[in-house]
Amino acid sequence: MIVTTAGALRFTDFSVWYGARQALHTVTIAIEPGIALALIGPSGCGKSTLLRACNRMTELVPGTRHTGTVHLDDGEIHAREVDVRALRQRVGMVFQQSNPLPRSIFENVAYGPRLNGVPDGSELTDRVTEALRRAAIWDEVADRLDDPALALSGGQQQRLCIARALANDPEVLLLDEPASALDPGATQRIEELLYDLRGSVTIVIVTHNLQQAARVSDRTAFLYDGRLVEVGETSALFTRPREAQTEAFITGRFG
Amino acid sequence: MTSARIGASDRLFLIGTAAAVSVVPLLIVVITVIVVIAAWPAVQTHGLTLLTGVEWDVPRQQFGALPAIVGTLTSSAMALALAAPVGVCVAVFVNELAPRTIGTAVGALVDLLAAIPSVVYGLWGIFVLLPWLRETVMPLLRDTLGLGRFALFSGPAYGPSLLASGLVLAIMILPYIAAVAREVLAAVPRAQREAALALGATRWEMVRDAVLPTARAGLIGGVMLGLGRALGETMAVTMVIGNRNALPDSLFAPAYSMAALLANEFNEATGDAHVSALMAVAGVLLFVALLVNALARVLVGSVRTRHARVPG
Numbered sequence A: 001m002i003v004t005t006a007g008a009l010r011f012t013d014f015s016v017w018y019g020a021r022q023a024l025h026t027v028t029i030a031i032e033p034g035i036a037l038a039l040i041g042p043s044g045c046g047k048s049t050l051l052r053a054c055n056r057m058t059e060l061v062p063g064t065r066h067t068g069t070v071h072l073d074d075g076e077i078h079a080r081e082v083d084v085r086a087l088r089q090r091v092g093m094v095f096q097q098s099n100p101l102p103r104s105i106f107e108n109v110a111y112g113p114r115l116n117g118v119p120d121g122s123e124l125t126d127r128v129t130e131a132l133r134r135a136a137i138w139d140e141v142a143d144r145l146d147d148p149a150l151a152l153s154g155g156q157q158q159r160l161c162i163a164r165a166l167a168n169d170p171e172v173l174l175l176d177e178p179a180s181a182l183d184p185g186a187t188q189r190i191e192e193l194l195y196d197l198r199g200s201v202t203i204v205i206v207t208h209n210l211q212q213a214a215r216v217s218d219r220t221a222f223l224y225d226g227r228l229v230e231v232g233e234t235s236a237l238f239t240r241p242r243e244a245q246t247e248a249f250i251t252g253r254f255g
Numbered sequence B: 001m002t003s004a005r006i007g008a009s010d011r012l013f014l015i016g017t018a019a020a021v022s023v024v025p026l027l028i029v030v031i032t033v034i035v036v037i038a039a040w041p042a043v044q045t046h047g048l049t050l051l052t053g054v055e056w057d058v059p060r061q062q063f064g065a066l067p068a069i070v071g072t073l074t075s076s077a078m079a080l081a082l083a084a085p086v087g088v089c090v091a092v093f094v095n096e097l098a099p100r101t102i103g104t105a106v107g108a109l110v111d112l113l114a115a116i117p118s119v120v121y122g123l124w125g126i127f128v129l130l131p132w133l134r135e136t137v138m139p140l141l142r143d144t145l146g147l148g149r150f151a152l153f154s155g156p157a158y159g160p161s162l163l164a165s166g167l168v169l170a171i172m173i174l175p176y177i178a179a180v181a182r183e184v185l186a187a188v189p190r191a192q193r194e195a196a197l198a199l200g201a202t203r204w205e206m207v208r209d210a211v212l213p214t215a216r217a218g219l220i221g222g223v224m225l226g227l228g229r230a231l232g233e234t235m236a237v238t239m240v241i242g243n244r245n246a247l248p249d250s251l252f253a254p255a256y257s258m259a260a261l262l263a264n265e266f267n268e269a270t271g272d273a274h275v276s277a278l279m280a281v282a283g284v285l286l287f288v289a290l291l292v293n294a295l296a297r298v299l300v301g302s303v304r305t306r307h308a309r310v311p312g
């Protein structure tokens, strides 16, 4: 299929302000292509902000500003010549609450390719099918692609949203607590599918569930109060944290 | 004991509010009952000819309200056809597309339209709109554009007409449609917007594909609320519609509306039969207006509740 290579993200001295309030402090982190990175940290520490900076969703909030740079592969994503829409197709996003558009299952997944000008026809059908397969939901929806997406269960809707992001064939997939509203069975399906996606797309996932972070990620970054405290191999970070703050967090002593 | 005192005053408060609240539906019931009772003799005497008859001749005791009914419905429909798209566009512009300061200013100006008294709209209609229609618009449509071939745009251009009434009504209901539409658009959850944006949609594509479809039922409801207002509007319509009690054969022809008919004839109503016939017309108007309003509330409400549980 048309699977492009996974992308690399690099934050350099990156800070974000919401109005007068600083949410990220000079974060520097490199995310290698094809890995799954988990972002953990207490509520309000800036996980969503860091995630949403990757596809410039932060700038939807009036009054935000930033300093520092973010590179996707070799391009600085805030550069003047960058088309935000093209960036958001290269960097897909899945939200905490599944948010299918009020249209059919097929049309939800076809939405991104259609914005890109892919006409009705076999290419569109192929891309939708492929995306639904990669998101491990094809078997459940193959015979009802024309049903409204809102008729699916919560877990199915969330996998549909992953499929929808994958249909753009992104280099990076961002997920903000994608399973926090789901039951254990649905959560497990999402985790399995993220595991299978590794390598073909770079994954950045925010999660409050440390076991989940351990299960799905290669590397984990711990944020505290808008600062990147520590980033490393997931297994190493959970067993031998270098920083006292990280240890306190993963042993449940705060946060 | 204090708890007992609080209990008693709570109960008093409850009874008080319950009484106040029940006044409203009670009022609607009472008004409806009075209208039906008063209209009953006319209904018995004339039956369906009240609705289908085209003669309204008081001395000869002919009470056919069809011209007024048709006038009300067509001028309201025309107002709706003009104001609905404009109102929704204003709401989309103000809420979704315009820079905040410009959006707020435009929104406030449109809201201000609702503050203009009906009689002022009527005077504006008489002194500005009617001459303009008579001298410019009607000849343009009929002759220059050649639409005169169609019955709708034919006939002499007097000024006072269905067209004039539709235009005035359109301006009058525009702020209501725009206000409800803005409220409905604002109720569309942020998650819906971000869904489209995160897939690479432009602002406009987001509005078209995520916001408007989600808001559709509520937008229709807002339009119906506007329709409800248009149906009952009396003063401005009476001043520009021409008050001719005959079936209109053209948009340029003077016509009548139920509300105008009632306003014009009630004071000089001669005899019980006349009053009762007017009451029957009032009943029809009341029925249509209540129906449209109820439908509108249901539609607007459906959007609010459907999205209430999704965090914004």
Ligand SMILES: Nc1ncnc2c1ncn2[C@@H]1O[C@H](COP(=O)(O)OP(=O)(O)OP(=O)(O)O)[C@@H](O)[C@H]1O
Pocket: A018, A021, A022, A023, A041, A042, A043, A044, A045, A046, A047, A048, A049, A050, A061
């Ligand atoms: N739209 C906004 N306007 C103003 N301040 C914001 C906004 N969004 C986030 N913040 C602030 O920025 C900081 C970081 O928020 P962020 O949402 O990134 O945290 P988070 O780690 O994702 O928290 P959670 O785990 O609760 O989702 C917080 O202090 C928050 O109050």
Ligand SMILES: [Mg+2]
Pocket: A047, A048, A049, A176, A206
């Ligand atoms: Mg968050």
